[in-house]
Amino acid sequence: MTTPLHRYRIVQWIDYRLPIFSWTNEHLVEYPAPRNLNYWWNFGSLAGIMLVVQIITGIILAMHYTPHVDYAFNSTEHIMRDVEWGWMMRYLHANGASMFFVVVYIHIFRGFYYGSYKSPREILWWMGVLILFLMMGSSFLGYVLPWGQMSFWAATVITNLISAIPWIGETLVQWLWGGFSVANPTLNRFFSLHYLLPFLLCAVVFIHLWALHHRKSNNPLGIDVKSPKDTIPFSPYYTVKDLVGLGVMFFVLAIFVFYLPNFLGESINYIKADPLVTPPHIVPEWYFLPYYAILRAVPDKLGGVIAMVASIAILFVLPWLDTSKVRSARFRPIYKQFFWIFLADCFVLGWVGANPVEGSFILIGRIATVYYFAHFLIILPLLGKFERTKPLPESIHQAVLAKKGGADASGAPPDSSAGSSPGGAA
Amino acid sequence: MRAQLFAIAATLGLVFAGIGNAVAAGSAAEPPDHEWQHTGVFGTFDRGELQRGFQVFQEVCASCHSLDFIAFRNLLDIGFDVDQIKAIAAEYEVEDGPDNEGEMFMRTAKGSDYFPAPFANPQAARASNGGAFPPDLSVIVKARDGGLNYLYGILTGYEEEAPEGFELAEGMNYNHYFPGHQIAMPEPLYEEAVEYADGTEPTLEQLAHDVSVFLAWTAEPELEIRKKTGLKVLIFIAIFTALIYIIKRRVWAKLH
Numbered sequence: 145m146t147t148p149l150h151r152y153r154i155v156q157w158i159d160y161r162l163p164i165f166s167w168t169n170e171h172l173v174e175y176p177a178p179r180n181l182n183y184w185w186n187f188g189s190l191a192g193i194m195l196v197v198q199i200i201t202g203i204i205l206a207m208h209y210t211p212h213v214d215y216a217f218n219s220t221e222h223i224m225r226d227v228e229w230g231w232m233m234r235y236l237h238a239n240g241a242s243m244f245f246v247v248v249y250i251h252i253f254r255g256f257y258y259g260s261y262k263s264p265r266e267i268l269w270w271m272g273v274l275i276l277f278l279m280m281g282s283s284f285l286g287y288v289l290p291w292g293q294m295s296f297w298a299a300t301v302i303t304n305l306i307s308a309i310p311w312i313g314e315t316l317v318q319w320l321w322g323g324f325s326v327a328n329p330t331l332n333r334f335f336s337l338h339y340l341l342p343f344l345l346c347a348v349v350f351i352h353l354w355a356l357h358h359r360k361s362n363n364p365l366g367i368d369v370k371s372p373k374d375t376i377p378f379s380p381y382y383t384v385k386d387l388v389g390l391g392v393m394f395f396v397l398a399i400f401v402f403y404l405p406n407f408l409g410e411s412i413n414y415i416k417a418d419p420l421v422t423p424p425h426i427v428p429e430w431y432f433l434p435y436y437a438i439l440r441a442v443p444d445k446l447g448g449v450i451a452m453v454a455s456i457a458i459l460f461v462l463p464w465l466d467t468s469k470v471r472s473a474r475f476r477p478i479y480k481q482f483f484w485i486f487l488a489d490c491f492v493l494g495w496v497g498a499n500p501v502e503g504s505f506i507l508i509g510r511i512a513t514v515y516y517f518a519h520f521l522i523i524l525p526l527l528g529k530f531e532r533t534k535p536l537p538e539s540i541h542q543a544v545l546a547k548k549g550g551a552d553a554s555g556a557p558p559d560s561s562a563g564s565s566p567g568g569a570a
Numbered sequence: 571m572r573a574q575l576f577a578i579a580a581t582l583g584l585v586f587a588g589i590g591n592a593v594a595a596g597s598a599a600e601p602p603d604h605e606w607q608h609t610g611v612f613g614t615f616d617r618g619e620l621q622r623g624f625q626v627f628q629e630v631c632a633s634c635h636s637l638d639f640i641a642f643r644n645l646l647d648i649g650f651d652v653d654q655i656k657a658i659a660a661e662y663e664v665e666d667g668p669d670n671e672g673e674m675f676m677r678t679a680k681g682s683d684y685f686p687a688p689f690a691n692p693q694a695a696r697a698s699n700g701g702a703f704p705p706d707l708s709v710i711v712k713a714r715d716g717g718l719n720y721l722y723g724i725l726t727g728y729e730e731e732a733p734e735g736f737e738l739a740e741g742m743n744y745n746h747y748f749p750g751h752q753i754a755m756p757e758p759l760y761e762e763a764v765e766y767a768d769g770t771e772p773t774l775e776q777l778a779h780d781v782s783v784f785l786a787w788t789a790e791p792e793l794e795i796r797k798k799t800g801l802k803v804l805i806f807i808a809i810f811t812a813l814i815y816i817i818k819r820r821v822w823a824k825l826h
Contacts, residue, residue: 179825221639221709224792231792232799376825384818391811402800403611406712414713414789415705441709 171357176375178363179259179383180544184258185361185382186389187251192349193390194244199342201237202286205230209289211239213328213334216291217416235405236397241283242408243397245431248279257483259471260362266463268355271348273459278345280432280456285338291331292413297426299326299334305439325419365543366471367536374540425500431495434490440501440515451513458520465520467528475534479527486519601716601723601747604779608786609718611801614794617649617786622668622766623784624648626777629764631707634699634755636687640788643681647791648784655681662686700741702754711782711789718782722748725778728757 150156150165159165206229210219223230252272255261261269288299303320307313322329360369369375376382400407408430412423428436438455442448458465473480489512496509537543608615624645624700627637642659650658659679667674679686687706689695696703705713714720727746732738742752759777766772787793 225639225644231796303612380821381825384814384821387814388811388818390816391807395804395807395811398800400801402796402803405796410716411713411715414709 171378173377173379175357175378176360176369176372177378178369178374178540179364179376179381180365180540181361181382181385182364182366183385183389184250184254184387187247187254188356189386190247190389190393191244193393194240194247195342195345195349197240198237198244199315199346201233201240201540202339204233205237206335206339206458209335211332212425213291213331214418216289216331219291228311232401235401236342239397239400239405239408241286242400242429242431243393244279245283246456247393248276249431252276253487256486257467257473257480258362258364259366261459261463262466262471263463264359265355265362268352268359269463270460271352271355271441273456274348275345275352276456276459278348282338282341283287283346283429283431285341288331288334289338290413291417292410292419293415293417293423294410294413294426296326296417296419298428299330301426302428303330305449305452307443308449310446327419353471362471364472364541365473365537367540370539371541427498430494430498433495434493435497437493437497437509438513438516440497441506441509449522451517455516458517462520462524462555466524468524468531468533469528470533475536476527476531478531479536482519482523482527486516489515489519522560598606599746600756601719601727604719604722604782606718606783606786608783608793611797613797615648615783618768618770618804619780619783620648620787621650622768622770622776623787625708625767626759626764626781627784630758630777631781632685633689634688634695634704636689636704636706637685637708637788638706639684641682641684642679644791648787652681659683666670673747700754704755707785707788711786718786720747721785722778722782723760724753725782726774 150159155165156562204221208219208223208230210216220234223234225231227233255269255272282299284302288295290411303317303326306320307317309316318324319328319331322333363369363464410427427433435455439448439452442451468476468479470476492508492512496505497514499505501509537546593791598633607613642655645655645658646652659681662679662683662685663676664679664683665674666677669675671811689698692703711717711721716723724745724747727748729744729746732744736744736751738744739752740755743756744751745753759774759781763773763777764772770776790796
């Protein structure tokens, strides 16, 4: 090994027995990354950082929180008022959850745009979908803990979905509740599970990274790395580039934590849970709104639950639904259009999810739901067959150098007017 | 790239507008925007408003509403000194015990005690208020859509007579800004309801304003330190990110 650290005898001694220095060097320093990764490639590491933020703030909050129906709400206020910097820990954790989802959703849509789920990265993609499922479970469980009105009623609505399962649903949901309704045993186990899931998440993240480092990163051109000229070492190039994104992310997070801490929350969650008073509108957190819209778009309870679960589970088979051989949307002019329409469709679903099921929202919600599935089940399979893709560049370094030397001296991000300059060089 | 950003911005705008509509749809008339000193980025609480608001709470609200999360010691934050707080606490009796005989007993309140609730339990509160439950006011500003403006709207939005054609139930009162307009709480504030210790003229608007500010503080006692810390944090991150960006440009410039 050639790392300068290995000059030190103590490092040699340790590394011979446990190769942590070689390992770090291999995966964080010399790790060969495509030289053309743009800022959209920040979001994986940003998601990892957010997981760490959530775990640290969460552990501190758990030191002061009491998972009991009589004390949970009060202990949350105790954290806000009496614990040193407790308000900051809680607001970081609550808004951090939203930040985590923002970052992960961007990360997923980056994958959609550049075809990162395609061979040989299917298992990497599966781990990502599993991470999304675990995140959703974890954030749902966490939202219940302050034991406000929305905590209680969201827990009631969501756990009740399980009762839609034929034959065993009722039994299953009572087993989950630990009784005949959401109550103290439910709160207790939700706290326990909320503490458990992030560590499962870490394990899946590890597998996600293992698969990533085995087959290496995709890139904005979507073509394979062919020679060492196509790559640059992770450090310093991508450590410093990721740090730029990290700064921007923390800036945005800080604006919410310090100036708009309750902007994303529901005001009625500052009313202590009351099983006898049902709120007029029960809405989930913003990051669940699209799925909530899909759930309610189906007029049958079981059907709605199946559609909602399928809306995420369909991602597992995405690598085979998308039949195109070309990864990046830069060379797929029609897919690129459908990508933006699909993104807009997800926002429409979110908007419908935030509104009551009445009037035109019912129809809009159903159309948007049908389109959501049509994107995966009809558009993507057909596009691969009929779309005429643009010619791919010979190699990553040729495309990058052509761009550098060509007309593009203005320093515009590599994503603009994709087809023209690299295509000409090839 | 630019087109992408536009598309993202447009869709985000659409969604936030949608969410805003959804929130607004549930309430009655939108309470007007009132001017507050502490809501801006640099805004801090006015100690005079806070102390007058506390007086309004003590003399008016506290006869029906509890303030469970506020201890007398917390009043240090709004500008009272230790002796004043001891004097304020001394006006209250709290239950303590059990003593060595196993009996509960009443004693004078201390700075470490929380504000005693006016009713022993929700049932007693309902029994004394025509079946309606006066909510705890500690976090009321955070617990209502519209927050401060809503609170101020409620306090100043009473009408002696319901508009013609409006069926007002027995024992209810008409309020412009309460969802459904029928509120069980009788008009709590009126001109000169309180004689201010500092000589400020106690108009209805002044009373409502002061007590709203006081309740904004009880809901967010960390507000001032939060914003102050936030400013430092943002400046730090901005400089950090700018420096990192410069380094990034330099590091990458060597690449070709």
